[in-house]
Amino acid sequence: MTHTPKNVLIVGAGGVAQVVAHKCVQHADKFGGIHLASRTLDKCQAIIATLAQKNLPSDAITAHSVDALDVDALAELIRKIDAKIVINVGSSFINMSVMDACIATGAAYLDTAIHEDPNKVCETPPWYANHEWRKKDAFKAANTTAILGIGFDPGVVNAYARLGVDEFFDVGSVTDIDIIDINAGSHGQYFATNFNPEINFREFTGVVYSWQNSAWQTNQMFEIKRTDDLPEVGVQHSYLTGHDELHSLSKFLDVPNIRFWMGFGDHYINVFTVLKNLGLLSEKPVTLDDGREVVPLKLVKAVLPDPSSLAPNYTGKTCIGNKMRGKKDGKPSEIFVYNVVDHKAAHEEVGSQGISYTAGVPAVAAAILIADGVWDVGIMVNVEELDPKPLINLMNTMGLTTRIQDDNGDRLLEFS
Amino acid sequence: MTHTPKNVLIVGAGGVAQVVAHKCVQHADKFGGIHLASRTLDKCQAIIATLAQKNLPSDAITAHSVDALDVDALAELIRKIDAKIVINVGSSFINMSVMDACIATGAAYLDTAIHEDPNKVCETPPWYANHEWRKKDAFKAANTTAILGIGFDPGVVNAYARLGVDEFFDVGSVTDIDIIDINAGSHGQYFATNFNPEINFREFTGVVYSWQNSAWQTNQMFEIKRTDDLPEVGVQHSYLTGHDELHSLSKFLDVPNIRFWMGFGDHYINVFTVLKNLGLLSEKPVTLDDGREVVPLKLVKAVLPDPSSLAPNYTGKTCIGNKMRGKKDGKPSEIFVYNVVDHKAAHEEVGSQGISYTAGVPAVAAAILIADGVWDVGIMVNVEELDPKPLINLMNTMGLTTRIQDDNGDRLLEFS
Structure with a gap:
C-alpha cells in the first residue's frame, strides 16, 4: 500500500509549535509540504530560523499569517496549501474555529489541550x-479524523491508561489511575510559568475536579498532597489538580478512580x-486611579518572564507517568x-525546554500515524479510544521513550 | 497677652486629615475659622459629615476645592479665608507647592511627612x-513659621530625641537613639497597607539609610532585625528601615547612632x-499584550483594600517610641x-484607626502651640529644634500620652 505524502499545517508559534516544527522536519519523509501559520508572521519566521541552528533545512517549512479564529480564512489557507493534517498547537482559545476549518476542508485535526472559553x-x-x-457528528459526517489532546498530558498518559486497562491487569480489575506530572527542572528565575501564565494559572484557580468512586469529586487547589519517590527525579510532592484527561478517561475507561497530580515546590x-x-490572578x-480598567492577570503576565525565554537556561528533568493499581493473576498489583x-x-x-518537548513530540507522532493511515480513523476520538501500541513504539524512536516499573523492575516498554 | 484667634486651613482629605479635622473642632476655642481643602470637594464633605457622628458641630468646618499643586490658587484661597496656619496632611507630593503658598501669604506651615518626588x-x-x-531662606525672609514633619514619626519621636539629649542623660553622653514603630493591630484582611500603598511601599523598596558612627550607612530592607519586649504590645520584631526623621536628627543632634525600626509580621x-x-511594586x-502601558504599583494599589476602609474593624494597639542609651551620673543608662x-x-x-490618629494629633497640637505663640518661631524648623516640653504636656491632654520606662519604672511623662 502506498500513500501520497500528506501536507501538514502547524497552527501556532509558541514553544510547543517550535518542537512540532523541528520534529516534522526531522521526519519530513513522512509528510509532503510542511507549513506553519500564526497571526504573527514574524513568530513563524523566528521558529523557521532556528532550524538552521540544528542543521535542518530552513526551506523545509513555509510560513503563513492567519487569524485562526477566522474559520473562512483558515479553511482558505488549508485548501490553498492542500493540507491534509492540521496540528493545532496555538492558544487554547482557538480549538473550535480550527476544528470548523478542518470539517469544512476534510483535513485531519490534532490538538494538545482542551478548548478554553476566555470568559x-x-x-x-x-x-x-x-x-x-x-463537533463529533460533524467530523463523522465529513469522514474526517480529529484526535483530541495528543500532547503528553493529556495525550500519552491517556494511551498509558488504555494500556494499563488492556495489557497489564486482569480484565476489569483496574481500580486506580494516578497521573503524576513532575517538573523537577529549574529555570533559574525567581518565579516563572512554563507556558502562557494566562492559561497556566487557570488550571489552579478554579475548583479541582477528580474522578473518584465513579463520580466527580471537588476539592480546592493544594488541598490534597501526595509524595512519591520517582525514577531519576527522586522524592517529589504533587497536588490533586483538575486536568483535561480526567474528562475523557472517566467516560471511555471503566475505572472508578482517576486522578491527576501536579508537582509544585513550596x-x-x-x-x-x-x-x-x-x-x-483575577x-x-x-x-x-486614572480611570483605566486593567485585568490583573494580564499585568502579572506582563511582569513575569516570557516562558519562551526560559529554555536556554533550563536544567533538570521532567517525569510524567501513570501509577495504576488493579489485580494481576488475582493478586493486587501496582x-x-x-x-x-x-x-x-x-x-x-530542538531549542525548547522539556515541557514543550513532551507536548510537541506526541502530536507529531500522531500526525505520522495519521499520515501512515494507522490512526486515520475518520471520526473524532480521544487518545484512549485508539490503539496505544503504535504510538508508544513510534515515540521510542523519536526522543520520548516509555518505561515501566513493576515487580519485574524498571525497563523500556515496547511492543512487537 | 491676648491673641486674635487664628484661622486654620487643613489641606488633604485622607485618614490623617479626618483626625486633624476632628481634633481642630474639639479644640475650636484655640482657633478662629476652621477650613478643609482638597482637590475633591466630596472628600472634604465626607469628613465634615463624620463630625455629627461624634457629637461635634457640622458647621464648624468650611470645605473648599483646590489643587494644592497650583501655588497661585492655594495662595488665593489662603488669602480669601485669611488662614494664618496651614496644616498640610495631603499627599507627600504637594509639600513644596503648599510651602510656596505659605511663603507668599505669610501663613504658618505644618506637615507630617517629607516631600516625595513622584519620579x-x-x-x-x-x-x-x-x-x-x-526654602529655609524664603521662610526666614517672610518671617513665617514652618514646622516640618510634626506627625508622630517623624514628629513626636524627634521631640523625644531632643528630650533624651537635654533631660535624661549626662550632657553630650547619648550614643544611641533607636526609634521603634510597632503596629500590633489587626485589620482582619489578608493584606493591606495602612496608608496609600504608593507611598507606603516606597519606604521599603529603596536603600535603607541609617545614621551610625556619625555617618550614613546603607543596608537592604529586612536585612537587620531586632526584637523588643514592649509595653502593652509585648515581644515584637522590627527591621532597620529608612525614615524621614533620621535625616534631620543626624544634623541637629550630636548623637552618633540614630536608627529607625519598623515592625513587620512574617x-x-x-x-x-x-x-x-x-x-x-515597580x-x-x-x-x-494590548499595547497599553501600566505601572504595576498602581494596579497593586487598585486590588488592595482602601486603607480608609480598614478603620472600623481595626483592633489592637500601636506602640511607638525611642530607646535611648547614654550615661546618667557617669553610669550607662537606657x-x-x-x-x-x-x-x-x-x-x-474620631472615626480613624490608630496610625492616622498618632499622625494627626501632634499636628493639631503644634497648630495650637503656633496659635498660642509658643512655637510661632518665624523660621523653618524640624521638631527637634523646638522646646519639646509644651508639646508633650499638651498632647497628654489630647489623647496622646507620653510615658517613660527607666530604672524608676514606667510612668506618665509630664513637665511642670
Missing part, C-alpha cells in the same frame, strides 16, 4: 462535552497563593508507566 | 536638603517580598520614651 475559568465536567464533543505555591489572595478588570525528559537535552535538540 | 524612590541623604530645606514580609521580586510602566494608642478607641473618638 470562563472552570466549567462543568466533563469539559470536552462543553465544546469539542459537540516556593511556587507561596507565590501563587499570595497572587491569588491579593486578587492579582480576569475581572479593576479600575486604576505499576508505573512513565517518561523522563532532560530539559537541556531537549533544548539542544 | 524618584530613594534620594541622597539628608533627604530634607533635597527639597524642604531649600506574613507582611512574605507578601511584600513576593510582590517586589515579581516587579509588581513604578516603571510595563506593556500589556530609657524608653513612648506612646501607646488603641485602634478601636481612636476609631470611636
